[in-house]
Amino acid sequence: MEANRLQYISYLRVLATFCVVVIHASTGYLNIFSANGFDWNYANVLHSFTRFSVPLFVMISGALLLPRQEPFSVFYKKRMTRIVWPFLFWSLIYLVYYFYRYTNFEVLPLTRVGEIAADKLLHGTSVHLWYLYMILGLYLALPFVQRMVFTLSESELRWFLVLWFVALFVMNKRLVSYMPSLDLSFFFGYIGYLVLGYWLAYRAPAVKVSVCVLAILVLGGLTCWGTWLLSVQVQKYDSLLYGYLFPNNALLAASFFLLFKQLVKKPELPEWLSFLDSYSFGIYLCHIIILNYIHPLVNLPTLWKIPAVSLVTVLLSALLILLIRKVPGGKYISG
Template sequence: MARTSYISVLRIVAIFLVILIHSSSGYLNSNDFESFDWSYANWLNSFSRFAVPLFVIISGALLLQKDESTGQFYRKRLLKIVPPFLFWTIVYLLYYFIRYIDFDYIGFPQVINIVLIRLKSGTNAHLWYLYMILGLYLAVPFIRKIVGNCSKRELEIFLGLWFAALFFTNKWFNSYLPNFDLTFFSGYAGYLVLGHYLRNYPIQMVKLSSFTFFLICCLITASGTSHLSVSRGEFDPTLYNYLSPNIALSGGFLFIFVQGLKLPEQLSAFWEFIDIHSFGIYLCHILLLNYIHPLLQLPTLWKIPVATVLTLLASALLTYLLRKVPYGKYVSG
């Protein structure tokens, strides 16, 4: 099995599940916890929430291996991230104004205020990922030096402290724990180290065991979210948090499971196409999903997966076409 083969599979799984999250999340706002739509959306989300952390784990598996100067890394990586970041920030800002704002009722000061508010964390909700990943990329050269000088045992200690920090920095768990300062070990950087560790020191588990543990973590997310929501009387996304222990374990166990599969050295042309366009798919999929989802006159059982598949295909095609226009490859993602 080629080492990059399982990475490609994980990336494809992650981008599909990100779209599935966005196809199903709207049903969770109904607070009708006994309805099929809410339960179905909760189960789909619970088995998908690790998708964004999985992207970061993949980045750690790939980026922390390399030996290059800080300047080289910044030039190479930031040039791949910043132009698409600026382009799609503008696209979604224009989309927001065109679709939701009536200029007959707001003035120039209100427009500026809306722009500033939306630029704070992303002109569309999913663009928060770019803000996060830019911060991580700035840290990668320094994290490389740390992990490069760590033994396997030291990496395991770091990951153990990071996993503990997931409890101490989570507002729900934190209310039951002392205020130890574990901020150094907290955050998405732990996913980078986890990816580096799993690639260099693959955990030899029976495939059935790793997949079973993965299922258990997802079941905890689903049943826990249902219980918390019913108790609160409104949707409670505490266990959906990307930095929750259950989500971290879900992503880690799925990585271990796929890493242990006997995959072909090269994927088929279709899956290779999805893989190489995955970043662009992430960036543009909300734009297309917002039109595809309402057009489907299907029961919820089928509407969510069909909308997900169609959005995946349409987003891959749009990314491909953008890369064909002059300078499009620099901004498409």
């Protein structure tokens, strides 16, 4: 693997991490719909240009892991444990945080507490931890996908990606009235992002920087405009075009991937970026708690508040993970 490949992947990972925090720092403004209000439209713009972040995380996994050829037992032992221990640790932390922040134990029966705890552990103890359930499922499938991409020819791999992209339309529940009743379940889902990341990293032809920038501006602009139109029609926030499995965000993620692949040529990483890159998974896991406390404390106009809160949250989250890793065994559970 060429040195600059690793470097542009690091830039992409830090970008995706920051964008996830921006999404969570601005979502509250979307829930109060105002077609002509600055806050809602500003949040719409931010989401339209950052919703590529989760697909990008999965594409990075595909680019880094699909080229490896490891026995199933070796892969599961090395990769799954890196996810499972942080998953268990942060699930417990967020469960305790939920009950501490939102529960009055004087009026809530103990049996109900147990039911809530069980439900949250099954489906995610915080809104962002759904990602861990998804990535665990992908990692179970990943050794099979590794063998698939090594077996398929170049044209066959492109056909897989074409059918996956078609499935993003056909299998979308909101589009069912406009699509044929084809069952494309085999091609549908986040697994396509694994293959897309691998293909873009190693097999895709080079694309000019200007083309990537134009694609990003057009795709983000159309998402923003389309979300505004859909929301105006129903007079409330409509998130259809924000879906991580919606085609516009697949194209947007691919555009950012190719852009940074072309832009990043230096073999060295800036120290600040190398630091954030090494803590990016932990930042993702812990940032919600920090964001919940930082957001109300920042008294700035919305234009500046969202980026300021996002930046402070990222830095404080990185500091928290740094401290956790200094505790014996902390590196295994922090993320």
